Amino acid sequence: MKKVIAVLPGDGIGKEVTQGAVEVLKAVANCFNHQFEFVYSSMGGEAIDQYGVPLPAETLTICKDSDAVLMGAVGGPKWDHVPPSVRPEKGLLQLRKALDVYANLRPISVHAPLADASPLKKEYVTDVDFVIVRELTGGLYFGTPSERREENGEQTVVDTLHYTRAEMKRIIKTAFDIALLRRKKVTSVDKANVLESSRVWREVAEEVAKEYPEVELEHMLVDAAAMELIRCPKRFDVMVTENMFGDILSDEASMITGSLGMLPSASLSVKGPSLYEPAHGSAPDIAGQGKANPIAAILSAAMLLRHSFGLKEEAAVIEKAVEQALGAGYRTADLYAEGQSVISTSKMTQEIVDAIIDDSAISNIMTAYI
Numbered sequence: 001m002k003k004v005i006a007v008l009p010g011d012g013i014g015k016e017v018t019q020g021a022v023e024v025l026k027a028v029a030n031c032f033n034h035q036f037e038f039v040y041s042s043m044g045g046e047a048i049d050q051y052g053v054p055l056p057a058e059t060l061t062i063c064k065d066s067d068a069v070l071m072g073a074v075g076g077p078k079w080d081h082v083p084p085s086v087r088p089e090k091g092l093l094q095l096r097k098a099l100d101v102y103a104n105l106r107p108i109s110v111h112a113p114l115a116d117a118s119p120l121k122k123e124y125v126t127d128v129d130f131v132i133v134r135e136l137t138g139g140l141y142f143g144t145p146s147e148r149r150e151e152n153g154e155q156t157v158v159d160t161l162h163y164t165r166a167e168m169k170r171i172i173k174t175a176f177d178i179a180l181l182r183r184k185k186v187t188s189v190d191k192a193n194v195l196e197s198s199r200v201w202r203e204v205a206e207e208v209a210k211e212y213p214e215v216e217l218e219h220m221l222v223d224a225a226a227m228e229l230i231r232c233p234k235r236f237d238v239m240v241t242e243n244m245f246g247d248i249l250s251d252e253a254s255m256i257t258g259s260l261g262m263l264p265s266a267s268l269s270v271k272g273p274s275l276y277e278p279a280h281g282s283a284p285d286i287a288g289q290g291k292a293n294p295i296a297a298i299l300s301a302a303m304l305l306r307h308s309f310g311l312k313e314e315a316a317v318i319e320k321a322v323e324q325a326l327g328a329g330y331r332t333a334d335l336y337a338e339g340q341s342v343i344s345t346s347k348m349t350q351e352i353v354d355a356i357i358d359d360s361a362i363s364n365i366m367t368a369y370i
């Protein structure tokens with residue numbers, strides 16, 4: 001299979017973890033005889049330095065012409081003072097909007113070897129397995145106006161939470177479709193006791209639920225959801241929510257798995273290439289030190305193979321290799337526990353690549369004897 005993957009490493013640890021994900025994809029291509037062409041492009045702070053904008057037109061064209069986009073992360077203190085319209089994060093929002101990747105899937109599952117890595121007690125996190133479905137191209141991050149202004153001689157500021165019913169419906173339907181393939185429960189998270197947008201979100205969720213009689217729908221206020229994620233994460237199957245709520249809840253939920261560096265994501269479009277990125281940011285506090293955990297990026301690459309290329313077996317091989325590396329006791333610093341040795345980003349990547357190569361060598365031997 002020949003496919004073009006646009007690669008946007010971005011800033012800080014984005015570069016380090018994306019390198020890991022690309023090495024893993026190259027190993028998969030070799031072992032399974034696929035051809036992946038990687039087209040690198042500039043994005044975020046790096047693009048501001050080179051071109052004055054966080055999403056150059058050429059980068060967007062490369063992404064639109066690709067079969068899938070693999071991104072690292074953008075931002076950092078160097079660009080904290082650039083005008084809001086050209087911040088690195090703005091470039092990422094523009095990319096998501098331009099690709100119409102409205103469905104951001106963030107799977108939370110505890111890897112058996114990491115059951116002790118969460119700050120939550122082992123018995124609460126064992127067997128946790130749910131997906132956060134975050135609306136990604138609307139809501140509070142995209143509404144206008146979003147500005148500072150003078151009102152009655154006073155400095156005033158406004159952000160806007162804006163949705164059409166159609167935007168709500170398509171993401172809620174996505175959540176129900178995913179629930180059909182899982183344990184058939186959707187938790188719709190909102191703030192309907194305060195926000196009008198959330199009251200309409202609830203109405204739309206109820207309307208959609210009528211089309212899925214086999215799926216149970218529950219509504220939960222976002223503050224209570226934040227608490228329930230800690231109290232009893234096993235109760236969730238599919239959680240669907242607004243853009244900013246999903247952003248915050250997913251970083252919180254990542255700690256159930258042991259680290260933000262473990263949480264991959266797929267941002268899906270129905271019209272064109274989808275975008276795959278770890279949930280974390282550019283982590284300036286550890287950037288350039290070889291400390292970053294590449295697993296979120298590597299598992300995002302597995303999601304790319306499964307969702308964009310239909311390569312389920314190859315995706316499963318990556319996931320198994322991650323499990324093997326963790327099972328063998330390898331840990332990056334974010335996952336460190338007493339008695340374990342800490343390895344670097346590149347060593348973790350190498351362990352995962354080696355496990356993929358070993359796994360496919362074993363499959364080849366078995367095929368030869370069957």
Ligand SMILES: NC(=O)C1=CN([C@@H]2O[C@H](COP(=O)(O)OP(=O)(O)OC[C@H]3O[C@@H](n4cnc5c(N)ncnc54)[C@H](O)[C@@H]3O)[C@@H](O)[C@H]2O)C=CC1
Pocket residue numbers: 013017072073074075076077089092260261262277278279280281282283284285286291292293294296334
């Ligand atoms: N998708 C993206 O490009 C995102 C970009 N950002 C940007 O990243 C910059 C830093 O933001 P922060 O609030 O510090 O969030 P962050 O996600 O970059 O880091 C939060 C904490 O988690 C740790 N961490 C994150 N990923 C890790 C990994 N793979 N391995 C080990 N430790 C990891 C960091 O060291 C830090 O202590 C900001 O400019 C922010 O706007 C933040 C989130 C997402």
Ligand SMILES: CC(C)CC(=O)C(=O)O
Pocket residue numbers: 089090092093141247279280
């Ligand atoms: C630019 C931000 C919205 C990125 C972020 O925090 C995320 O997508 O999780």
Ligand SMILES: [Mg+2]
Pocket residue numbers: 247248251279
């Ligand atoms: Mg975030």
